[in-house]
Structures are given as structure tokens and as C-alpha cells.
Amino acid sequence: MNLRYMMKELYYQKRRTLMSILGLSIGIALLIILNSLSSAYRQAAHVPLKEIGADITVQRSGDVPKDLVGAVFPCSAVTIRKDEVEKIEKLPGVRGIGTGVLLWVFDPNRAWIVLGVEKDNSIGPSLLRSSVTEGRFLEGDKPEAVVEQAYARQFGIKLNDNISVASHKFPVVGFIEASRAAKIAVANLYLPLKEAEDLAASSTNLQTVSPYAPGDVNLLFIKADQEKITGLASQMKGILGNKATVATPDSFLKLLGSLFALSDKFTLAASLIAIIVAVLIAFKTMAGNIAERAREIGVLKAVGWTNRNVVSQLLSESVVQCFLAGILGLLIAFVASFGLSFMKVNIPIPWEMSPNPHFLPGGGDQIFKTLRLPVHIPWTLATFAVLLSVVIGGMTGGLLGRHISKIKPSEVLRHE
């Protein structure tokens, strides 16, 4: 392989070189963009759960009492017994578990959405402590409450006020801004878990439809090994029965409904198509280029170049062109992904995960988590794409070089 000859060939035959590089770079860019988009949707689907520090959330649907008086469980989140929680906790792949008790409290002059949280558990809604706008988050074991800011404003609740919820008194120690908080496991009022348990246990109305004992919960937040999430989801359904709602990143991905969010198989198929297109483009352009050079190859062989010399020269040209195509494809993909990262994606929150009573005005409205599509190109994908282009260059250069090197110089040089 002669470097000078290769560089001059690529430089002076600009049209040939550019055609080859552009053709392949489009295929490579397509491959990178498709995979980045797919990965971005996948990451986006993680966000609603990540915001509450979980990989999986678990609820069980049931009935609500006929009379909506006092504390009741939402129909989408009824009792999950303590022994069921313990079974789930022991499942292989479960790395940690957070619990919560979500209540609707219908007082004579006001309705509350109450969430009892484990204030010191990093898995679950205690992460909302970062959304406190005034006062502080829950501390200690004493009865106290944190109120959602907009709700407090609507009902004139002030810091240090004593509020009454289902005849239980709680001093208000802080406010949370819901708009900065997650879209799931949110409420008007946040209480220590034990206080919420007491409200639930003391509600006869609640006990009639969903027997509850302290230690039981109705929301589970689970951290799990990523590769085991799908398997765990079905095991949890096995433990809790067919009324269980197990939310995972995959279930959010399905709700997105986008082509890219459909499945790994789609991404794989689209990537394969992009690779095949890239290979075909590279092969076709280079085959044309090399065919144009039959006479030149004839000269090389006449002056003493062996087949191997010819193949290695063409191979090096092809590899360099494809490497440049890979770099250009990567640059195109970077620009495209920058543009795509401005795209907004609306992740629908399933109604059963929305804490709002659907029978109240606006309660049945679809809730979305809106975020910018987190499109970025991982270095592993970038490296793979550039290596792939080099491999394509090696294959096409090798195959075409071997083919063209078999020509007889006398055949291409005799006809002037």
C-alpha cells in the first residue's frame, strides 16, 4: 500500500471520494440516530419512576365504599398486606423497597388527597423533600404535615396552622410545589407513614371494603436490577393477583406509542436496514469507482504490481473513505441529535397511578409528564458506528479489489 498514491487518489478524484463518503455517511448517521432516538425514548420512559427514586411501582385496584365519607382508599390503590410486601422484598433482583399509604379523605368542608411517606427512605415520595418551597419536610415521628402549595393557597392554609384531617390534628410544617414534583405519588397533604396508617386503620368506612391493619400499605416503590425488571413485574403480579398494577419503564414506553418506543425488535430491524443500506451504498459507489479504474489497474499490473499489491492499495483507499464516512456520519448524527433533543415528549400517566379522584371535576383528565427528549449519542454507539464503517470499507475494498485485480492487463490496455 502506498500512502502517497492513496491520498492523491482520494484528493484528486473528489467526486468519486465525496460520493462514496456521503453515501455511506448517510447510512451510518441513520444507524446512530435510530439507536439514539430509541435509547432517548427508553430513558424518557424511566423518568416518571426515577423522579420518585424507583424502578417499579406497585398498586392493587379494588372497590371504594358507597359513601365517600372520612378516609378511604382510592379504587386503584387498596390494601397490600404486610406479608405480601415481605414476599416481594425477598424476590431476587429487588434491591430496595419503599412504601406509602395513599388516602382520599372526605371531610365535611374539604377533600384531601393524603400520602403517608417513609420520610427517611430514599426510595419513594420522600424524594419530594427537594421540592419544599417554604418551611421544611417531615422530620421525627410526631404528627405533622406538609401541604401542596397551590392547595394551601386555595384554602388559605398557612405555615404552623393546625389542620384537621378526618378528626386528626396536624401542624403544617412546610409547603411543596407540585409543579416541580413528580406526576405520580403526589398529594395535597404529606404525612409521616405512621400517621397515614392510623388514619386508614381507624376508618371504618375504609375497612368495610378493604380490610387494613397497621403495617399494610397501598403503594410500593421498588428499586431493582435493571435486567430483572420485566421478570420481577410478572412475579409481583403472581403474588398480588390479577388486580395488581405494576408500572415499569417498559409499561410507560408502551404508553408512548411512538414507533421508536415499540420494541427492541423494531430498533434492531431498523438498525439492520440502515446497515444494509450503508453497505449497499458503499458497495455500489465503490464498485462504480473501481470499474472506472480498470485501465489504471491494468497499468499497475503491467508495470509489476502483484494482485496483492493492487488489493492492498484499493483496500486502504476503501478503508480510509469509509472511516471518513463514519466520522461524517457521526457528525451528522450529532447535529441531528442536538436538533432532536429540543423535541418534547409527553408521557401519559395511567389513570390508576393518578392520585386524583376521577369523579371530581378535572380528576379524570389525562395527566402527562412532559420533558425534553434526552437524545444523546453514547460513546459506545459512536465507536461501534465508526468501527462498523471501517469494517464495511475493509469488506467492500477487499471484495472489489480481489475481483478487479483478476483483470488481465492486455485486455484493458490493448484497445486504445
Added chain:
Amino acid sequence: MSKSTILSGEDLSKRYGDLEVVKGVSLAVTAGEFICLVGKSGCGKTTLLSLLSGLEKPTRGKVNLDGREITASSEDELALFRRENVGFIFQSFNLIPTLSAWENVALPLFPLKMTGQERQRRAIELLERMELGHRVEHLPSALSGGEKQRVAIARALINHPKIIFADEPTGNLDSSTGEAIMGILNKLHREEGVAILMVTHEDELAKTAQRLIRMKDGEIMS
């Protein structure tokens, strides 16, 4: 084959389908000899040149070049043999359009292990001998026909060949440039003792050779 014979073809025939282009030709070239192969277009002289130079294999007969029978050699063996023993000059120059004059001259040396400077030095030296010292960096597209052919002659000489095969080297040149090229070939033959086997259809040019071989319908007439 005598010691002074560097190339010989014995009973050479070449057939393309039903058409026999070269018919049982035998020919010997001694070291330093200048032979012209003349004949009308299509008489088989270029095919004979290809057979003798190892660019093409005969249907029948054998070729000995510098004491070695090359007829049964593989493509790569032939290429290496040409690299070490043979120079070519073509009618249409056959220079690589993307390489400069000196790089075209050095083309046969590219596969050899030697430094770029050494290649360049040898190529420029030859170009200076061809009075092209001022054109070493020019691309073929910037050279005249005569200059291109002088570059091609320099390329044919770069590997110190024992014999140069020239196929209508003046065919694409005007008469005065053609005469100049013939002058260079004659000088090479006289001063360096390189054997030259030249194909031409111009009798006037052929007269400058030591020996004239006439071909007709694939056979040697005289």
C-alpha cells in the same frame, strides 16, 4: 537459447475462439538489439508483443525471457518478473492521472521496500535525463503529448529493464514529436544497451531499427 539472446518465443500461437491472431511465430531478441515489428492494423503485432512480454499467455508455444520460461508462470510471478526485467511504453501513455510526473515514473517502485526519498531521487534523475526536470511535480493533464510519452519512457526505465516493449509509442504524437521520441529510444538503445521491441505501422520509423520484422495475418513474413 544462446547467451546473448534475452527473449525468445517458440512456435507462439494465440487463438480467440475461432480466430487465430498469432500463428506459430518464433522470434528471438538478443541483448541490446532494437527490433521493429511492423504490419498493418490487426495483423497480430500487438498480440505478439503481449505474448512475448508476459502480459498474455499463448494458446500454444513458449516464451523464454532472460533464461527463464515464463509461459507457465502464475499472474503474480509474471508481475514480479515484469517488475524486474521489463519496461513498457504504450501508445496512449497510460499515466496515472492523479499522480505527478515523478510519481508516475516511480510507480513500478511503489510496492518495493525503499524510502520515499530514494524513489523520488531515482524518478527525478530519469526525468532530468528526459529533459523534464522542470515538470516533475506536474500532473499528466498539465503535460503535452510528447512530455507524457517521455514520462512513460522514464517509467519504463526506472527498474533498469533488460528489454523495453513499446507499442506504437508515437501513434498519438505529431510527426516531429514522434521523431523526438524515436530519437530518445535510439539513444537509450545505443548508450545503455537496452533491448527494444517496438510495434509500429509506420515504415519510416521502423527504418531506424536494427532489425525489421514484418507481420501479416498473424505470421512473420520477413
